[in-house]
Amino acid sequence: xxxxxxxxxxxxxxxxxxxxxxxxxxxxxxxxxxxxxxxxxxxxxxxxxxxxxxxxxxxxxxxxxxxxxxxxxxxxxxxxxxxxxxxxxxxxxxxxxxxxxxxxxxxxxxxxxxxxxxxxxxxxxxxxxxxxxxxxxxxxxxxxxxxxxx
Amino acid sequence: xxxxxxxxxxxxxxxxxxxxxxxxxxxxxxxxxxxxxxxxxxxxxxxxxxxxxxxxxxxxxxxxxxxxxxxxxxxxxxxxxxxxxxxxxxxxxxxxxxxxxxxxxxxxxxxxxxxxxxxxxxxxxxxxxxxxxxxxxxxxxxxxxxxxxx
Amino acid sequence: xxxxxxxxxxxxxxxxxxxxxxxxxxxxxxxxxxxxxxxxxxxxxxxxxxxxxxxxxxxxxxxxxxxxxxxxxxxxxxxxxxxxxxxxxxxxxxxxxxxxxxxxxxxxxxxxxxxxxxxxxxxxxxxxxxxxxxxxxxxxxxxxxxxxxx
Amino acid sequence: xxxxxxxxxxxxxxxxxxxxxxxxxxxxxxxxxxxxxxxxxxxxxxxxxxxxxxxxxxxxxxxxxxxxxxxxxxxxxxxxxxxxxxxxxxxxxxxxxxxxxxxxxxxxxxxxxxxxxxxxxxxxxxxxxxxxxxxxxxxxxxxxxxxxxx
Numbered sequence: 001x002x003x004x005x006x007x008x009x010x011x012x013x014x015x016x017x018x019x020x021x022x023x024x025x026x027x028x029x030x031x032x033x034x035x036x037x038x039x040x041x042x043x044x045x046x047x048x049x050x051x052x053x054x055x056x057x058x059x060x061x062x063x064x065x066x067x068x069x070x071x072x073x074x075x076x077x078x079x080x081x082x083x084x085x086x087x088x089x090x091x092x093x094x095x096x097x098x099x100x101x102x103x104x105x106x107x108x109x110x111x112x113x114x115x116x117x118x119x120x121x122x123x124x125x126x127x128x129x130x131x132x133x134x135x136x137x138x139x140x141x142x143x144x145x146x147x148x149x150x
Numbered sequence: 151x152x153x154x155x156x157x158x159x160x161x162x163x164x165x166x167x168x169x170x171x172x173x174x175x176x177x178x179x180x181x182x183x184x185x186x187x188x189x190x191x192x193x194x195x196x197x198x199x200x201x202x203x204x205x206x207x208x209x210x211x212x213x214x215x216x217x218x219x220x221x222x223x224x225x226x227x228x229x230x231x232x233x234x235x236x237x238x239x240x241x242x243x244x245x246x247x248x249x250x251x252x253x254x255x256x257x258x259x260x261x262x263x264x265x266x267x268x269x270x271x272x273x274x275x276x277x278x279x280x281x282x283x284x285x286x287x288x289x290x291x292x293x294x295x296x297x298x299x300x
Numbered sequence: 301x302x303x304x305x306x307x308x309x310x311x312x313x314x315x316x317x318x319x320x321x322x323x324x325x326x327x328x329x330x331x332x333x334x335x336x337x338x339x340x341x342x343x344x345x346x347x348x349x350x351x352x353x354x355x356x357x358x359x360x361x362x363x364x365x366x367x368x369x370x371x372x373x374x375x376x377x378x379x380x381x382x383x384x385x386x387x388x389x390x391x392x393x394x395x396x397x398x399x400x401x402x403x404x405x406x407x408x409x410x411x412x413x414x415x416x417x418x419x420x421x422x423x424x425x426x427x428x429x430x431x432x433x434x435x436x437x438x439x440x441x442x443x444x445x446x447x448x449x450x
Numbered sequence: 451x452x453x454x455x456x457x458x459x460x461x462x463x464x465x466x467x468x469x470x471x472x473x474x475x476x477x478x479x480x481x482x483x484x485x486x487x488x489x490x491x492x493x494x495x496x497x498x499x500x501x502x503x504x505x506x507x508x509x510x511x512x513x514x515x516x517x518x519x520x521x522x523x524x525x526x527x528x529x530x531x532x533x534x535x536x537x538x539x540x541x542x543x544x545x546x547x548x549x550x551x552x553x554x555x556x557x558x559x560x561x562x563x564x565x566x567x568x569x570x571x572x573x574x575x576x577x578x579x580x581x582x583x584x585x586x587x588x589x590x591x592x593x594x595x596x597x598x599x600x
Contacts, residue, residue: 018203019203021201021202021203022201022202022203022208023198023199023200023201024199024200024201024202024208024210024211026199027177027199027200048173049173049174049176049177050173050174050177051171051172051173051174052171052172052174052218052221053168053169053171053172053233054171054233054235058172058174058214058217058218059214059217059236059239060174060210060211060213060214060215060217060218061174061210061214063210063213063214063217064208064209064210064211064213064214065210067208067209067210067213068202068208068210071202083203083204085204085243085246086209086243087242087243087387087414087438088240088241088242088243088388088416088438089209089240089241090238090239090240090241090390090540090586091238091239091240092237092238092558092566092586092588093235093236093237093238094558094559094566095559096235108542108544108581108584109544109545109581113413113440114387114414114440116388116542116544116584118584131558131559134558134566134568134586136540136542136584136586138387138388138438138542140413140414237537237564237588238538238566238588240390240436240540242408242416242436242438244408244409244416245409258392258394258431258434259394259395259431263563263590264537264564264590266392266394266434266538268434281408281409284408284416284418284436286390286392286434286436288392288537288538288588290563290564318503319503321501321502321503322501322502322503322508323498323499323500323501324499324500324501324502324508324510324511326499327477327499327500348473349473349474349476349477350473350474350477351471351472351473351474352471352472352474352518352521353468353469353471353472353533354471354533354535358472358474358514358517358518359514359517359536359539360474360510360511360513360514360515360517360518361474361510361514363510363513363514363517364508364509364510364511364513364514365510367508367509367510367513368502368508368510371502383503383504385504385543385546386509386543387542387543388540388541388542388543389509389540389541390538390539390540390541391538391539391540392537392538393535393536393537393538396535
């Protein structure tokens with residue numbers, strides 16, 4: 001975890017409101033459990049309707065929450081009028097995931113237009129956290145509707 | 151689209167049965183619309199509960215269906231006892247996606263243990279398809295439970 | 301190969317001059333063999349001092365020329381004052397590469413600040429081309445020195 | 451840096467010998483400066499013939515040494531008869547790199563056939579290290595010639 005200075009003191013509320021508008025989060029049962037400057041935590045309790053063919057959580061579910069954790073980590077360091085969009089990401093899946101998961105996203109480098117972030121996903125197993133996936137990705141800063149669709 | 155010779159003539163039924171066991175597909179409303187050797191198509195009708203904060207489909211939703219399309223493209227060329235797991239993937243998001251999507255996965259190179267696949271996602275817009283995301287990833291061949299958790 | 305309309309009719313000369321300034325290209329013996337709007341070809345004759353420990357071309361050599369092919373493919377569609385920098389890329393290595401190689405980079409989507417490109421590398425073997433590596437990456441448009449170091 | 455237990459007590463000599471056989475390393479002027487279980491450090495003194503068009507080190511040069519650092523990090527944990535090949539990697543470039551660089555590769559998860567590794571590259575600037583690039587990739591374990599070309 002790096003330590004960053006937020007530009008917008010109201011970043012936490014802004015992120016919590018945006019998270020609610022990410023409707024896929026509710027669909028997956030994801031909860032925003034920690035909002036700090038440059039660092040975001042999202043949890044998903046295991047559900048059997050989120051799985052791949054062997055009963056493990058689908059790689060796409062892990063990816064979805066890691067992407068949101070990265071995006072909000074980047075957003076937490078931006079000014080109030082800015083928004084975020086995923087440019088790209090890469091994820092590696094280290095172990096099959098069965099159980100409640102926690103994803104933590106962190107900013108490696110904030111930028112004017114490109115923010116580089118990392119996220120890890122852990123399965124919680126008898127009080128221990130086991131790393132099951134990791135992501136490296138780029139988030140772009142968007143300002144106004146033009147930024148979003150440009 | 152490449153042309154591949156399947157090793158298992160029953161590959162289509164095998165994949166259709168496995169797709170049903172991928173419970174996240176039903177959760178997202180994804181449908182398996184084409185199963186050919188080395189080529190898989192998955193469609194997701196737009197739903198407002200699959201979105202990110204601006205109302206576009208969440209990048210993770212596109213990723214989830216591209217990953218499944220890649221995995222089943224790889225599986226379609228394997229012998230009946232084999233299974234697949236995502237090792238890793240990388241996706242780029244070219245345009246915000248709002249509308250019904252179709253993802254097509256294809257095998258670039260099948261392998262004994264590592265299969266390299268590509269997928270594209272298009273939004274359907276007034277009869278035209280607009281490329282919104284693309285994926286490049288690796289799928290591993292697993293045989294038996296040991297292969298899955300090893 | 302896609303067909304693109306260049307904004308700068310002098311794009312080919314601009315790219316050929318820039319390629320000469322990419323000193324690593326001469327160090328690797330790389331040649332710029334094709335410059336078309338949105339499409340670039342670079343060739344590297346095999347040399348034994350470019351290898352990894354088994355005598356194959358090092359993955360980093362393939363990557364270096366694919367990155368340059370992507371960067372110049374993006375640059376070919378830009379106005380004369382613009383420059384390019386690699387944001388990120390991902391490459392898969394499909395087969396060990398031993399022999400002369402040809403890398404082809406192409407623009408998937410040009411953008412104001414982010415350009416998404418793809419490249420493939422082939423080994424030339426008795427008149428046939430064998431795909432050995434593929435890349436998916438993002439190139440950013442930079443204008444002026446500030447853009448480069450910002 | 452994680453701590454790993456090597457299976458082969460002679461891992462350091464094995465890696466040093468293999469590094470010499472990676473002829474691209476000498477071509478780039480790269481030096482193997484640290485060999486520990488699961489952790490490898492490679493340094494490249496700046497040279498003007500390793501640059502892109504603005505005089506910065508080419509992204510492909512950073513990638514080449516990060517890939518070698520990852521590969522040898524994975525190899526350091528393997529038994530003596532095993533070898534390594536890059537399956538794929540992804541790199542993000544955070545800042546232009548001008549100066550001597552140091553790349554550090556580390557194993558995130560060793561595996562029977564797939565090893566996930568991470569690497570970072572820093573520019574050395576007046577006694578400080580500045581992160582300029584980061585990699586996330588997969589290395590496969592190969593045994594014998596068949597493993598290499600299969």
